[in-house]
Amino acid sequence: MTDAEPWSDLAAGPGSELSYWDADEHIGAVVVSQVDLRRRVAELGAQISADYADRPPLLVGVLKGAFIFMADLARAISLPVEIDLMAIASYGSDTTSSGVVRIMKDVDTDLVGRDVLVVEDIVDSGITLSYLQKYLWAHGPATLEVCALLVKSGLQLRDVDLRYIGFTIPPDFVIGYGLDVDQRYRNLPDICVYRPDGLPGA
Numbered sequence: 001m002t003d004a005e006p007w008s009d010l011a012a013g014p015g016s017e018l019s020y021w022d023a024d025e026h027i028g029a030v031v032v033s034q035v036d037l038r039r040r041v042a043e044l045g046a047q048i049s050a051d052y053a054d055r056p057p058l059l060v061g062v063l064k065g066a067f068i069f070m071a072d073l074a075r076a077i078s079l080p081v082e083i084d085l086m087a088i089a090s091y092g093s094d095t096t097s098s099g100v101v102r103i104m105k106d107v108d109t110d111l112v113g114r115d116v117l118v119v120e121d122i123v124d125s126g127i128t129l130s131y132l133q134k135y136l137w138a139h140g141p142a143t144l145e146v147c148a149l150l151v152k153s154g155l156q157l158r159d160v161d162l163r164y165i166g167f168t169i170p171p172d173f174v175i176g177y178g179l180d181v182d183q184r185y186r187n188l189p190d191i192c193v194y195r196p197d198g199l200p201g202a
Contacts, residue, residue, distance in 0.1 A: 021188060026181075028193030031169050032150075037177060037191070040166050041069070044147060045076025047164065048117065056080050057117040057145075060107055062132070063087040064186070065121035068178040069149045069166075073119060084109045090128045101131045111139040117163075121178050122150040124171070126160040133160065150174070150191070 021027055048057070056079040061070035063085055074081055087105035116136060123129055129146065136144055147164035152171045169191075175181055176188030185194070 026195050027175070027185070027188065028172075028195040030190045030192050031172070031174050032167050032177075032191040034189045036167075037072075041072045042076050044164055044166060045073055045078070048073075048147070049078045052079060052115065052117075055115050056082070057115045058082045058084060058109060058111070059117050059119050060136070061085050061119045062121065063105065064183075065178045065180065066119050066149070068186070069121055070119040073147065082109070086132070088128060088132060101128050103135070107136075107139075111136065111141045114141045115143045116141040116145070118144070118146045120146060120148040122152065122174070123148045123160060123162065124152040129160045149177075 059070060059074060059081050061067060061083065064087070070083070074083060084107045085105065086103065086107055089102045089104050090100065118129075118132065118136070120129060129148075133144065133146070145163035146161065147166075148162050149166040151162065151165055151168050153168050154171055172193045173181075173196075174191050175185035175194045176191045178186050179191065180186045181194055
């Protein structure tokens with residue numbers, strides 16, 4: 001075992017750590033940096049490890065946006081967690097929610113009597129998450145909690161119960177660390193504002 005962080009300094013290749021992204025005019029201001037992501041994920045992992053010390057949870061990641069967060073979070077939890085994945089469509093290719101929620105991939109694990117922890121990338125209106133919570137409760141888990149990396153302030157149209165929150169951010173459309181636009185920018189290491197017109201402040 002080594003003490004290496006899940007983020008390698010070599011991951012971005014030679015030269016500047018963000019050299020690949022420097023010329024992309026659609027990438028705006030950094031909202032959450034790599035350093036802050038690393039620190040907060042470690043804190044969440046420690047908190048979850050303490051809360052579930054006698055009952056390792058089943059982590060249910062919501063694809064595709066949560067896959068990087070879930071991978072890092074799972075490694076920060078010092079318990080023998082199990083992992084499953086769901087895919088939910090609510091955005092399409094636009095930067096605003098369609099308001100229609102569809103389950104594209106269901107969990108493979110029997111949830112009856114399980115302690116389930118949903119790992120979500122971002123909560124804005126809360127419509128998708130509210131639907132997901134009701135859907136999963138119908139599968140009979142013993143407990144059902146949510147760990148959301150990001151919550152957009154002031155946009156919630158549904159009351160959602162969030163046990164763990166990484167960061168509360170302004171209501172901008174953001175990219176990076178799993179979050180995308182048309183499947184791009186998921187591997188951007190920071191979470192940044194997306195500028196659709198490529199203009200400063202857009």
